[in-house]
Amino acid sequence: MFGRLGAPEIILILVVIILLFGAKKLPDMARSLGKSARILKSEAKAMKDESKSSTTPAGPPNNDEQPSQRTIQSAPGDVTSSRPVNEPTDTTKR
Numbered sequence: 427m428f429g430r431l432g433a434p435e436i437i438l439i440l441v442v443i444i445l446l447f448g449a450k451k452l453p454d455m456a457r458s459l460g461k462s463a464r465i466l467k468s469e470a471k472a473m474k475d476e477s478k479s480s481t482t483p484a485g486p487p488n489n490d491e492q493p494s495q496r497t498i499q500s501a502p503g504d505v506t507s508s509r510p511v512n513e514p515t516d517t518t519k520r
Contacts, residue, residue: 431439447455 444452
């Protein structure tokens with residue numbers, strides 16, 4: 427349906443993007459996109475590691491255990507943007 431994109435078409439698309447968003451906002455948008463991708467990747471890895479290390483059956487949580495608090499860090503070495511995360515717990519009684 428659509429032909430292949432060549433160099434002139436890609437250059438035209440880049441020029442339109444620069445005109446729409448401005449040259450000053452593009453690095454900030456790329457940085458934000460990179461941070462979001464890193465957070466998503468680290469959370470996916472944490473969930474995968476958590477599911478592998480979990481050998482207990484999926485039943486009601488043990489009330490004696492306190493959920494551990496994890497810290498999400500958006501960029502390596504960026505201490506100001508790290509924040510503790512409280513994991514949601516199932517508090518309903520069945």
